[in-house]
Amino acid sequence: MSATLDELSLGRPSLARAKLPLWALMVTGLGVIVVTGLIRIATHMSSDVALLLIAVALYLVAQTMVSLSVEGWRHAKNRLMTSLMLAAMVLAVLPLVGVLGYTVAKGLARFDSVFFTHSMRAVAESDPNGGAYHAIIGTLEQVGIAALISVPFGIMVAVYLVEYSSGRLGRIVSFFVDVMTGLPSIVAGLFILALWVLALHQGNSGFAGSLALVILMLPTVVRSCEEMLKLVPDSLREASYALGVAKWITVVRIVLPTALPGIITGVMLAVARVMGETAPVLLTVFGNSAINTNPFSGPQASLPLFVFNEVGQSFDNAVNRAWTGALVLILIVLLLNLIARTVARFARVRG
Amino acid sequence: MTSSLQSTRHRSGGDTTFRLTAKGAGILVLLLMAAVAAFLILKAIPAVSQDKGNFFTSFQWDPQGTAVFGIAALAFGTVLASLIALIIGVPVAVGVALFISQYAPRAVARPLAYVVDLLAAVPSVVFGLWGAIYLSPNLIPLSKFLNHYFGWIPLFASTNQTYGKSVLVASVVLAVMLLPIVAAISREVFVQTPKEHMEGALALGATKWEMIRVSVLPYGKSGVISAIVLGFGRAVGETIAVAMVLSSTYTISPHILDPGGNTIAANIANRWGDANDSISQGALIASGLVLFAITLVVNFGARAIIRRGKAKA
Numbered sequence: 001m002s003a004t005l006d007e008l009s010l011g012r013p014s015l016a017r018a019k020l021p022l023w024a025l026m027v028t029g030l031g032v033i034v035v036t037g038l039i040r041i042a043t044h045m046s047s048d049v050a051l052l053l054i055a056v057a058l059y060l061v062a063q064t065m066v067s068l069s070v071e072g073w074r075h076a077k078n079r080l081m082t083s084l085m086l087a088a089m090v091l092a093v094l095p096l097v098g099v100l101g102y103t104v105a106k107g108l109a110r111f112d113s114v115f116f117t118h119s120m121r122a123v124a125e126s127d128p129n130g131g132a133y134h135a136i137i138g139t140l141e142q143v144g145i146a147a148l149i150s151v152p153f154g155i156m157v158a159v160y161l162v163e164y165s166s167g168r169l170g171r172i173v174s175f176f177v178d179v180m181t182g183l184p185s186i187v188a189g190l191f192i193l194a195l196w197v198l199a200l201h202q203g204n205s206g207f208a209g210s211l212a213l214v215i216l217m218l219p220t221v222v223r224s225c226e227e228m229l230k231l232v233p234d235s236l237r238e239a240s241y242a243l244g245v246a247k248w249i250t251v252v253r254i255v256l257p258t259a260l261p262g263i264i265t266g267v268m269l270a271v272a273r274v275m276g277e278t279a280p281v282l283l284t285v286f287g288n289s290a291i292n293t294n295p296f297s298g299p300q301a302s303l304p305l306f307v308f309n310e311v312g313q314s315f316d317n318a319v320n321r322a323w324t325g326a327l328v329l330i331l332i333v334l335l336l337n338l339i340a341r342t343v344a345r346f347a348r349v350r351g
Numbered sequence: 352m353t354s355s356l357q358s359t360r361h362r363s364g365g366d367t368t369f370r371l372t373a374k375g376a377g378i379l380v381l382l383l384m385a386a387v388a389a390f391l392i393l394k395a396i397p398a399v400s401q402d403k404g405n406f407f408t409s410f411q412w413d414p415q416g417t418a419v420f421g422i423a424a425l426a427f428g429t430v431l432a433s434l435i436a437l438i439i440g441v442p443v444a445v446g447v448a449l450f451i452s453q454y455a456p457r458a459v460a461r462p463l464a465y466v467v468d469l470l471a472a473v474p475s476v477v478f479g480l481w482g483a484i485y486l487s488p489n490l491i492p493l494s495k496f497l498n499h500y501f502g503w504i505p506l507f508a509s510t511n512q513t514y515g516k517s518v519l520v521a522s523v524v525l526a527v528m529l530l531p532i533v534a535a536i537s538r539e540v541f542v543q544t545p546k547e548h549m550e551g552a553l554a555l556g557a558t559k560w561e562m563i564r565v566s567v568l569p570y571g572k573s574g575v576i577s578a579i580v581l582g583f584g585r586a587v588g589e590t591i592a593v594a595m596v597l598s599s600t601y602t603i604s605p606h607i608l609d610p611g612g613n614t615i616a617a618n619i620a621n622r623w624g625d626a627n628d629s630i631s632q633g634a635l636i637a638s639g640l641v642l643f644a645i646t647l648v649v650n651f652g653a654r655a656i657i658r659r660g661k662a663k664a
Contacts, residue, residue, distance in 0.1 A: 074558055077558070077560060078558035078559055078560040078561070081563075082454065082559065082560070084446060085446045085449050085450040085453075086454070088446025089446065089451070092444070092446075092530055093467075095470065096469060096473070098481070098485070099477060103480075103481070106484075156372060156375075156376035156377075157376045157377050157379075159373045159376075160373035160374055160377040163373070164373050165374075165377065169374075172381065173377040173378075173381060175654070179650050179651075180383075182584045182585075182588075182650040183588075184588025184589070184616060184642055184643070186616045186619055186639060187387070187391075187588070187642060187643045187646070188387075190619070190635075190639040191390055193636075194390040194391060194393065195386065198632070199393070215383065215387075218380070218383075222380075246365060247370075248366045248368075251369070272472055275474070276475065276476060276477070277475075278475065278476045278590070278591040278620075279590035279616070279619075282620055282623065304474055304476040304591070307477070308476055308591060308595065311479075311484070319484070322480060323480070326477045326480050329477060330477055333472050333473070334469070
C-alpha cells in the first residue's frame with residue numbers, strides 16, 4: 001500500500017470532528033478488566049475461556065459506546081470492524097498454536113530412541129515400549145515412490161500446458177487438473193483400491209499407496225510448475241531459438257533450469273501435503289505392525305496410519321505413541337515447508 | 352506463446368518426440384480422471400443392484416446382514432457438518448483475509464499469511480487426534496451453555512445431555528481445516544482490488560471500513576464465493592479427522608450437540624476394516640462415487656463462479 005494511502009486511511013484528525021484519544025481506549029480497556037474481575041468474584045465463574053470471551057465482548061460494546069458518543073456512528077462502526085478483524089486473526093492463529101503446543105506437550109513423553117528404532121512387532125498395545133520405525137520407513141518409501149512418479153509426470157503436463165498447448169485440448173486438461181485438486185483423498189484411495197487391488201488383484205502394498213498419493217500430488221505439482229514456467233521470460237526462449245536451438249532442447253536446457261527453484265518449492269509443498277494423508281493409505285497400504293521394507297509386496301505401515309491405529313486403542317500407552325507419531329509427522333511436514341519457503345525466497349526465477 | 356517462431360524452424364525428430372510426450376502426459380491426466388469415474392462405477396453397480404433397500408433413501412448401512420444400505424443418513428450428516436463448519440469458519444477466514452490484506456502493516460502481513468498457510472499444512476490425522484482428545488471434552492461447557500439457553504432451537508436440543516463426540520466438534524475441526532483455504536483465496540482477490548477504487552472511496556471521506564465495504568468487498572465477491580464453495584468441497588471430502596472425532600450413527604438428527612453423526616467419507620474409513628466381501632466393499636465404493644459426484648459438482652460450480660467473476664472484472 002502506498003504511503004499516501006496509508007496517511008489518508010489512518011486519517012489525520014478530520015476538520016470538524018472530535019477524535020477519540022488513545023488514553024480513552026486504554027481507560028475503556030481497564031474498566032472492562034475491572035468489570036470482568038467483579039463478574040468473576042460475583043458469579044464464581046472459574047472458566048478462563050468464558051471470562052476472556054466476556055471481557056472481549058464487553059470491550060467491543062464499551063468501545064462502540066464511547067466512540068459513538070464522541071466520534072459518531074460511522075467511526076464507531078469503523079472501530080468495531082477493525083477490532084473484529086483483529087479478533088478473527090487471533091482466533092485463526094489460536095488453533096495452530098493449540099494443535100502444535102498440545103502435540104508437542106503430549107508427544108514428548110515417548111519422543112525417545114526406542115520410538116525411532118523399534119517397530120510394533122510382538123508389542124502389545126498396552127505395553128509402554130514399541131515404536132514407529134516401521135511406520136517411518138513405510139511413509140518415506142511410499143511418499144518417495146509417489147514423488148518419483150508424479151514429479152516427471154507433473155512437469156511434462158506443465159510443459160505441455162505452457163509450451164505446447166494452444167487450443168481446446170489444453171484448456172480441457174487445465175480444467176481437469178483443477179478438478180483433480182478438489183478430489184477427496186478417500187476417493188483417490190478408493191480408485192486405486194478398485195483398480196489395483198480389486199480389479200487387477202495386486203493386493204495391498206506400499207506401492208498401491210504410492211499410486212493413490214500420485215493422484216493427490218499430481219495437480220499440486222502441475223499447478224506450481226505451470227506458474228513457474230509462465231514466469232520464465234520469453235526473451236530467454238527467443239534468444240535460444242535465435243541461436244538455432246531446437247524447441248525441446250530450449251525447454252530442457254533453458255526453460256526448466258531457469259524455473260528450477262520454483263519447481264523444487266512446489267514439489268516439496270506437494271510432498272508435505274501427501275505425507276500426512278491417511279485415508280488413501282488406510283485403503284491401499286492397509287497397515288502392518290512389523291517392518292516391511294519392500295514397498296512392492298505385502299501390507300506396509302505408514303506414519304499417519306500408525307497415529308490413526310494407535311489412537312483407536314484404549315490404552316494410555318498406545319495413545320502416547322499416537323501423540324509422538326503425530327509430533328514426528330508435524331516436524332517432518334513443517335521442516336519440508338520451511339525448506340520449501342527458504343528455497344523460494346533465496347532463488348527466485350531469474351530473468 | 353511461441354508458436355509463431357516454431358513454424359520458421361526446422362523440426363527435428365527429438366522435437367516431435369518431446370512434444371508428443373508432453374501431450375501424452377496431458378492426455379493421461381484426462382484418462383486418469385475418466386478411469387477414476389469408470390472404476391468406481393464398475394465396482395459400485397453390482398453392489399447397488401443387490402441392495403434390498405433404496406440406495407438413496409435408506410438410513411441403514413448393513414450390506415452384509417440384511418443387505419439394506421443407503422446413503423441418506425450419511426449424506427445428511429456430511430452436508431450438516433460441512434455447512435456448520437462453513438458458518439463457523441467463513442466469517443473468521445474472511446476477517447483474516449481482510450486483516451492481512453487491508454489492516455496489517457506489510458512487515459507483519461507476510462509472516463501472518465505464512466502462519467495461516469501453515470495451518471493448511473498440518474496433517475488431517477493430527478487435527479483428528481486433537482479434536483478427539485482435546486477439543487471434544489473442552490467443548491462440553493459450550494455445548495451445555497448452548498443447550499441451556501438455546502435448547503428451544505432444534506439444532507441445539509439434546510436428547511440425553513451427554514454431549515462429547517458430537518457433530519459440533521467435527522464442525523469446529525472442519526472449520527479450522529477449511530479456514531486457511533478460504534482465507535488464502537479471499538486474500539488473493541482482496542489484494543487485487545484496484546487502487547483507484549480504494550483511494551476514490553477514501554477521498555470521498557469514507558472510513559476504512561466504509562472503503563472496504565464499497566470497494567474491496569464488491570470487487571472480491573465472486574472470489575470469496577468460489578473460495579467458500581472450494582472450502583465446502585474440502586469439508587465434504589475430509590475423512591480421517593471426522594472419522595476420529597465422530598462416534599458413527601446412522602440416523603438423521605438435527606441435534607448437533609448429541610454424540611453421533613456420520614459422513615460419507617468417515618463411514619468409508621470406519622467400515623473398511625470389516626468390509627471383506629464384494630457387496631460391502633462395493634457398497635462403500637458406491638458411497639465414494641456419490642462423494643466424487645458431489646465434489647465434482649462443487650468444483651465445477653466454483654470454477655464457473657471464478658470465470659464469471661473474471662469476465663465481469
